[in-house]
Amino acid sequence: MRNTTSSNKHFHFPQLSPMKHLFFSLLLATCASSSAFAQDDMLDGLEPTKDSAATEYVEATFKTVRLVNGHSTEVPYKKSLQMMIQHRFGELKGGAYELWGLDQAYMRIGFEYGFTNRLSAGFGRSTTQKTYDGHIKYKLLRQSTGKKNMPVTAVWISQITAASQKWAEPNRDNYFSSRLNYVHQLLISRKFNRNLSLQIMPTLVHRNLAPRGEASDQVSIGMGGRYKLSGSTALNVEYYPIIVGKTKNTYNSLSACLDIETGGHVFQITLSNTTALNDNLYLTNQLNGNWLKGGIHLGFNLMRVFNVGSHESSGEKW
Amino acid sequence: MKKLFVFSFATALALSSFAQKAATREGKISFQAKEHDIRAENKKVSSAVNTATGDVQFSLLMNNFLFEKELMQEHFREKYLETDKFDKSTFKGKIQNYNASILQKDGVHDVTVEGDLTLHGVTKHVTTPGKITVKGGKLTNSYAKFTVKLADYAVKVPAAAAGAVGTTTDIIVDAQYDIQQ
Numbered sequence: 001m002r003n004t005t006s007s008n009k010h011f012h013f014p015q016l017s018p019m020k021h022l023f024f025s026l027l028l029a030t031c032a033s034s035s036a037f038a039q040d041d042m043l044d045g046l047e048p049t050k051d052s053a054a055t056e057y058v059e060a061t062f063k064t065v066r067l068v069n070g071h072s073t074e075v076p077y078k079k080s081l082q083m084m085i086q087h088r089f090g091e092l093k094g095g096a097y098e099l100w101g102l103d104q105a106y107m108r109i110g111f112e113y114g115f116t117n118r119l120s121a122g123f124g125r126s127t128t129q130k131t132y133d134g135h136i137k138y139k140l141l142r143q144s145t146g147k148k149n150m151p152v153t154a155v156w157i158s159q160i161t162a163a164s165q166k167w168a169e170p171n172r173d174n175y176f177s178s179r180l181n182y183v184h185q186l187l188i189s190r191k192f193n194r195n196l197s198l199q200i201m202p203t204l205v206h207r208n209l210a211p212r213g214e215a216s217d218q219v220s221i222g223m224g225g226r227y228k229l230s231g232s233t234a235l236n237v238e239y240y241p242i243i244v245g246k247t248k249n250t251y252n253s254l255s256a257c258l259d260i261e262t263g264g265h266v267f268q269i270t271l272s273n274t275t276a277l278n279d280n281l282y283l284t285n286q287l288n289g290n291w292l293k294g295g296i297h298l299g300f301n302l303m304r305v306f307n308v309g310s311h312e313s314s315g316e317k318w
Numbered sequence: 319m320k321k322l323f324v325f326s327f328a329t330a331l332a333l334s335s336f337a338q339k340a341a342t343r344e345g346k347i348s349f350q351a352k353e354h355d356i357r358a359e360n361k362k363v364s365s366a367v368n369t370a371t372g373d374v375q376f377s378l379l380m381n382n383f384l385f386e387k388e389l390m391q392e393h394f395r396e397k398y399l400e401t402d403k404f405d406k407s408t409f410k411g412k413i414q415n416y417n418a419s420i421l422q423k424d425g426v427h428d429v430t431v432e433g434d435l436t437l438h439g440v441t442k443h444v445t446t447p448g449k450i451t452v453k454g455g456k457l458t459n460s461y462a463k464f465t466v467k468l469a470d471y472a473v474k475v476p477a478a479a480a481g482a483v484g485t486t487t488d489i490i491v492d493a494q495y496d497i498q499q
Contacts, residue, residue: 042366042375046341046497048406050379060396077388117388194402231397232476261397263482264389307387 058143061153061191064266064303065112067224068238068255069282073155073189073199075139076114081306084110088275093294101297108277131278135159143191152190159183161280178209181280198225203240205283215245218284234259240283250285268301338499340457341366345493347378351484356390358383365493369457372416374431376409398473404439426451431462440471456498462491
């Protein structure tokens with residue numbers, strides 16, 4: 001219906017028929033929704049995207065550089081110093097009088113330093129046989145997805161250990177080289193998901209002077225893994241069955257531990273059939289007890305990381 | 319009726335072409351835990367401001383937060399922020415009481431920004447004072463500094479680590495808008 005008033009000083013908004021009303025409302029609605037649409041789409045085409053050409057390296061396969069007694073495929077980061085104080089106690093079956101073994105303590109103190117994110121070296125000293133040990137650890141392969149697909153992490157470790165107690169028979173011809181033992185391992189691990197990582201450790205131990213009747217060279221295929229129980233805790237298991245040169249009537253090394261991680265520390269509360277902290281001993285079943293007959297020992301590893309030098313993280317991992 | 323049609327059409331056109339945007343893909347957001355030597359920076363933040371309406375958006379990938387200390391970066395990703403599960407963090411909000419006329423005044427202007435911050439899979443409404451820089455009729459920079467409580471975003475810090483990590487963190491936003499539309 002048209003406005004037909006003649007004296008028209010003001011603009012009268014035209015009376016709309018229902019059709020035109022609808023048309024105009026729809027148009028307004030479209031404009032309104034298109035500006036709201038623009039808000040959601042503001043970052044359209046600008047969203048940060050993962051570079052599909054990049055390689056994503058798996059991190060934190062294990063919480064620290066040790067599985068239980070043996071090494072894990074973790075290597076100290078570049079310019080970080082890993083310090084560890086390890087204790088193993090006497091047999092649990094000693095009961096309350098022996099404080100379940102706590103009265104008897106065997107200890108190792110060790111340091112490991114990362115020269116690069118791949119290469120580290122370390123040394124340590126244990127009370128058992130007053131042994132000094134040194135090693136070099138090198139990360140050969142790193143588990144990754146993306147441009148470079150690598151299903152496993154592989155680390156090589158070579159160690160020398162030297163027992164330093166006085167000779168049992170000082171009047172004999174004793175050679176320094178008799179004190180030396182060598183341990184070589186290839187550690188291969190895979191992080192399957194955020195909770196489960198598994199590791200296999202073919203190992204060779206060579207003892208320059210093995211106890212009478214025992215083989216100088218022994219080969220074992222270690223196996224183990226960890227299962228994360230929470231963000232800060234994990235359960236680790238480690239077993240080293242000797243397949244070549246095993247001494248009769250000895251027990252393979254079998255251990256478990258609970259990893260507890262705090263800021264810069266990882267505490268590992270261990271249960272093991274050995275008091276030995278030197279690889280040359282427990283990997284050859286020296287001093288290993290029988291799990292089934294109470295030859296189990298409580299212990300702990302206290303692992304601490306110090307950052308020695310600071311450096312700009314480039315986001316690259318090698 | 320033709321007048322009405324032309325008028326409506328012109329309005330529609332004007333509204334759709336009016337949206338102006340200041341954007342960037344290289345904004346910087348860093349965080350610093352209060353009283354602790356924990357800090358990291360993300361230099362690949364995407365951000366956009368609708369300079370007509372004052373709507374603001376930020377989006378970033380959590381794995382682009384780089385630390386000087388790699389062990390800290392590993393913990394950040396694997397334990398605290400679980401970046402394998404929650405790989406992105408976003409902010410969608412607006413500048414309060416925004417008027418496009420602010421673009422006529424060169425300089426640094428104090429504003430208040432509010433909106434929804436999504437972090438570690440949790441969305442919370444936040445309000446913070448901030449600053450925007452206007453130069454030559456363009457919005458060139460946005461800046462804000464505010465504090466968040468880790469617990470608010472379901473970031474679990476076990477008691478044993480609380481002494482080393484703390485319970486709150488300062489977040490500093492600094493986006494230079496190099497893409498102007």
